[in-house]
Ligand SMILES: Nc1ncnc2c1ncn2[C@@H]1O[C@H](COP(=O)(O)OP(=O)(O)OP(=O)(O)O)[C@@H](O)[C@H]1O
């Protein structure tokens with residue numbers, strides 16, 4: 194317990210780092226997932242921008258990357274992270290890698306949520322002369338907003354999960370904190386403090402996401 | 413010049429999978445819809461009705477043929493130009509297809525947004541349209557708070573927003589109960605009468621045609637097998653499929669089962685006479701029987717009215733000598749259609 198009190202400043206820093214990593218990856222990964230998911234949805238057979246080769250490539254990429262365990266993906270994508278962020282280690286590199294992995298994980302969720310929009314509604318928009326861009330912003334995204342918010346809430350947990358291994362490549366955060374001060378120092382109380390914070394964080398976001406989704410669905 | 417004119421239009425869907433046959437949904441159809449018509453298109457499921465109507469606003473692209481809308485062959489227009497054409501063609505759907513994320517008012521405003529109308533103009537037009545369909549009090553409601561009939565009225569208001577000259581209705585009443593169906597059909601009639609909007613109605617229900625259409629085309633397997641003014645097709649259908657549709661609403665011709673019953677009860681010859689409009693003088697027809705001394709008994713029948721014009725069928729059991737009956741029937745055939753049912 195005393196050890197934990199001594200470690201409080203580090204705990205707050207770690208919490209802040211986790212929040213920072215998760216927020217950044219939620220933004221970039223969420224955006225990437227939205228783009229790739231929209232790409233999948235729009236290019237599939239029978240959709241408004243049907244494009245067989247593009248759909249094939251996107252689909253293959255998503256199927257290929259999604260099942261890779263993140264810790265392995267982290268190592269495999271390191272050269273790419275170095276090329277993009279200038280360094281293969283540290284918070285920027287981990288943010289880049291998580292955002293990349295999350296993009297592909299989120300793409301499927303986005304695609305599936307868009308598929309719940311009745312095709313007839315898109316026909317109705319086309320029948321009044323709406324083009325693809327307008328249909329995306331005035332039909333697809335608003336009509337699928339509720340499930341999309343739930344999808345993003347779901348991916349948030351995955352992001353917290355992924356961020357926990359940041360320590361392996363010199364990143365910070367609660368995962369690293371638990372590993373460094375709890376597990377390695379044989380101090381379960383410290384580990385549990387980190388776990389507790391993560392649970393509180395996830396619960397809060399889940400609650401908030403559910404609330405927003407309910408508002409969007411007006412239920 | 414017809415407002416909508418299809419010339420030799422075909423639509424072939426490519427095979428769903430390798431080795432499967434391609435589907436000819438529309439098979440060289442030619443059809444003229446004049447301005448002001450309420451043109452009904454009827455046919456069994458899979459006949460190609462939806463595909464046909466979706467060709468008119470280019471939601472579907474034809475494989476061959478010309479689709480001339482308001483003088484312009486839209487079959488050759490690029491997507492960008494088609495969007496302008498679609499502003500002049502409203503469409504309503506069986507499942508209403510309202511935007512669940514928007515209120516009734518914003519659904520109706522949607523086509524106006526697409527058309528780039530300024531905000532104050534949109535508000536005024538939406539109010540006008542909601543008043544027309546009788547839903548002013550629902551402006552702020554969401555579609556999932558409305559009944560089916562109300563949703564379709566919103567659909568109609570939305571379709572009329574940009575003042576189109578053509579309205580396409582694909583099974584617009586098929587999801588509604590009979591009462592609501594008639595309300596919606598009455599509304600469509602007003603749309604046609606008050607704004608002069610040409611309406612193409614797709615249905616598999618003959619009473620929809622009977623209630624509102626002025627002309628009708630019967631489709632079967634991608635082809636138009638019969639067409640004409642509703643009265644003509646109803647009172648004297650030529651194709652077998654048309655006759656089957658007509659028999660669902662036109663009472664007066666006994667079904668085979670009913671005929672069997674009649675046969676058991678009456679030993680004499682049985683004939684069905686058609687009476688179309690006031691063109692046939694019933695007094696003259698029945699006078700022929702009396703004059704020849706042929707006794708008759710009305711055993712089945714019914715009179716229908718299409719667009720205010722009556723027509724009907726009477727089935728008679730005749731008693732008398734065969735040669736005399738033959739002679740009388742020969743006379744009556746000069747007055748109207750006689751079908752002897754054996
Ligand atoms: N997108 C499509 N791809 C392949 N085949 C299609 C497609 N749309 C329709 N078809 C086929 O075209 C034919 C006509 O279909 P269509 O939907 O026009 O019929 P319909 O008369 O409207 O039937 P219903 O009364 O059931 O609505 C059917 O054989 C159908 O399977």
Ligand SMILES: [Mg+2]
Pocket residue numbers: 461462463583
């Ligand atoms: Mg159909």
